[in-house]
Amino acid sequence: MEAKHPKDSKTIVTDLVLPSETNPLNNLFGGDLLARMDRAASIAARRHSRRIVVTASVNHVAFKKTIPLGSVVTVEANISRAFKTSMEVILDVWIEDRESGIRSKANDAIYTFVAVDDGGFPIAVPPLEPETEFEKKRFEAALRRKQLSLVLAGKMDPKEATELKALFE
Numbered sequence: 001m002e003a004k005h006p007k008d009s010k011t012i013v014t015d016l017v018l019p020s021e022t023n024p025l026n027n028l029f030g031g032d033l034l035a036r037m038d039r040a041a042s043i044a045a046r047r048h049s050r051r052i053v054v055t056a057s058v059n060h061v062a063f064k065k066t067i068p069l070g071s072v073v074t075v076e077a078n079i080s081r082a083f084k085t086s087m088e089v090i091l092d093v094w095i096e097d098r099e100s101g102i103r104s105k106a107n108d109a110i111y112t113f114v115a116v117d118d119g120g121f122p123i124a125v126p127p128l129e130p131e132t133e134f135e136k137k138r139f140e141a142a143l144r145r146k147q148l149s150l151v152l153a154g155k156m157d158p159k160e161a162t163e164l165k166a167l168f169e
């Protein structure tokens with residue numbers, strides 16, 4: 001399969017925060033933000049693989065800043081690495097100041113998606129070829145994060161997590 005670049009699947013979704021999506025403090029409900037990130041990530045994974053994709057894991061979510069009612073929220077999804085059937089997707093969430101238009105980072109997260117066939121079975125995806133230095137660093141670190149995610153999910157024996165072990169040697 002021909003390799004693809006991160007820019008081929010980059011996905012940017014911008015939307016408003018409406019009253020039905022907020023908590024009693026009038027800030028965006030956490031579960032709603034997770035869903036927005038899941039949607040953006042699934043579009044990026046679909047663009048990379050051109051397959052049906054499912055969320056395999058939510059590996060890291062940091063709710064750094066509250067997002068008030070009426071905010072304009074931008075979710076940016078980038079594929080950092082493709083493995084055999086899975087893809088790591090890194091999400092960055094920005095809010096925009098109404099008057100100045102200046103963007104500030106509100107959240108970030110890392111999701112893993114798996115491409116599946118019509119029966120729901122994992123299927124191979126194209127390799128991802130990073131281009132910029134930043135993309136190359138993210139690519140390198142992705143295997144470590146995959147192993148950590150698999151160990152935490154009970155799907156990998158910690159003894160086999162070679163990339164993680166190397167961190168402590």
Ligand SMILES: CC(C)(COP(=O)(O)OP(=O)(O)OC[C@H]1O[C@@H](n2cnc3c(N)ncnc32)[C@H](O)[C@@H]1OP(=O)(O)O)[C@@H](O)C(=O)NCCC(=O)NCCS
Pocket residue numbers: 054055056057082083084085086087112114116120121122146149150153155
């Ligand atoms: C995701 C799913 C397809 C994986 O199927 P599986 O039978 O476990 O298949 P495998 O063990 O071969 O895993 C497939 C890939 O996912 C990766 N993977 C599975 N669980 C993972 C996890 N927790 N973290 C990171 N990667 C994971 C595997 O490492 C493998 O990657 P690779 O082929 O790129 O090396 C299956 O578990 C599933 O359908 N889950 C439900 C998905 C869903 O409904 N999501 C929405 C939830 S609301």
